Every structure is written in C-alpha cells, then in structure tokens.
Amino acid sequence: MADERTFIAVKPDGVQRGLIGEVIKRFEQRGFKLVGMKFLVPTEDLAKQHYGDLKDLPFFAGLCKYTASGPVAAMVWEGLNIVKMGRMMLGETNPADSKPGSIRGDFCIQVGRNIIHGSDSTDNAKKEIGLWFKPEELVSYKSCQDAWLYE
Numbered sequence: 001m002a003d004e005r006t007f008i009a010v011k012p013d014g015v016q017r018g019l020i021g022e023v024i025k026r027f028e029q030r031g032f033k034l035v036g037m038k039f040l041v042p043t044e045d046l047a048k049q050h051y052g053d054l055k056d057l058p059f060f061a062g063l064c065k066y067t068a069s070g071p072v073a074a075m076v077w078e079g080l081n082i083v084k085m086g087r088m089m090l091g092e093t094n095p096a097d098s099k100p101g102s103i104r105g106d107f108c109i110q111v112g113r114n115i116i117h118g119s120d121s122t123d124n125a126k127k128e129i130g131l132w133f134k135p136e137e138l139v140s141y142k143s144c145q146d147a148w149l150y151e
Contacts, residue, residue: 006129083121104116
C-alpha cells in the first residue's frame with residue numbers, strides 16, 4: 001500500500017556530521033514522500049520509551065544517554081513498502097555488515113555511531129511515529145510524482 005509510513009531519525013552523530021540532507025536526498029530520490037519532520041534534543045525518557053524493547057540489554061542505558069546527547073532529525077516517510085525499503089536503504093545495524101550504497105555502508109564505521117534509526121516493522125513504525133509525533137504534525141497530500149512511481 002502506497003501510504004505505508006515509517007519513522008526515520010538521524011541520530012546525534014549523523015546531525016553533527018551534517019548528514020541530514022544526504023538522508024533526505026536518498027529517500028526523496030527513491031520516490032518516498034516526507035510527511036513529517038522535527039528537529040529536537042530528545043529527553044532520556046523519550047529515548048527510554050523509544051528503545052524500550054532493548055531495556056534488558058547491557059548497552060541500553062548508554063544508548064538512551066547518547067540519543068539524548070544532542071539534536072535528532074525525526075522524520076516520517078510514506079510510500080509503498082517503505083518500512084522494508086527504508087531498512088534496506090539504511091543498511092545493517094552494524095555498519096561493518098552494511099553494503100556500500102547503503103547509508104550506514106557509506107557513512108559509518110562502528111555500531112555505536114551508526115547515524116540513523118529506522119523502524120523495523122509496520123507495527124513498530126506506528127508505535128514510534130505515535131511516540132515522536134502528534135497526529136496534527138503529520139501532513140497528508142498527494143504527490144505529483146505518484147503517477148510516475150506507482151502503477
């Protein structure tokens with residue numbers, strides 16, 4: 001379905017390295033539609049909620065502290081199979097396992113500084129979007145490109 005949505009966030013290391021525009025460029029060039037975006041320094045509480053499924057892992061506290069350490073570009077993207085395609089575009093969580101051409105494969109070295117987060121399922125996308133965005137912060141519109149992207 002063309003209106004599937006995913007949550008993508010450029011993490012503090014990606015922001016500091018000036019990669020927000022590169023991420024947006026790649027998603028736009030692929031044909032996906034940006035329907036929400038905000039720039040914020042998340043609280044540790046927001047980070048803990050976001051990464052709640054990892055709370056029992058040894059790196060959880062450090063991950064949450066790092067996520068709240070600087071600005072994040074939080075985005076919602078829309079398009080056909082956007083969750084699956086977005087994950088492919090990001091590359092593997094560990095940049096060492098990411099292929100060249102993926103965002104992490106092109107810009108990252110270590111897993112702790114992998115510059116970007118993307119929802120891993122449609123259910124998690126809905127949860128993450130709801131955590132970071134109010135419904136009125138998301139825009140619905142028909143892109144003039146739709147006829148050239150979808151049959």
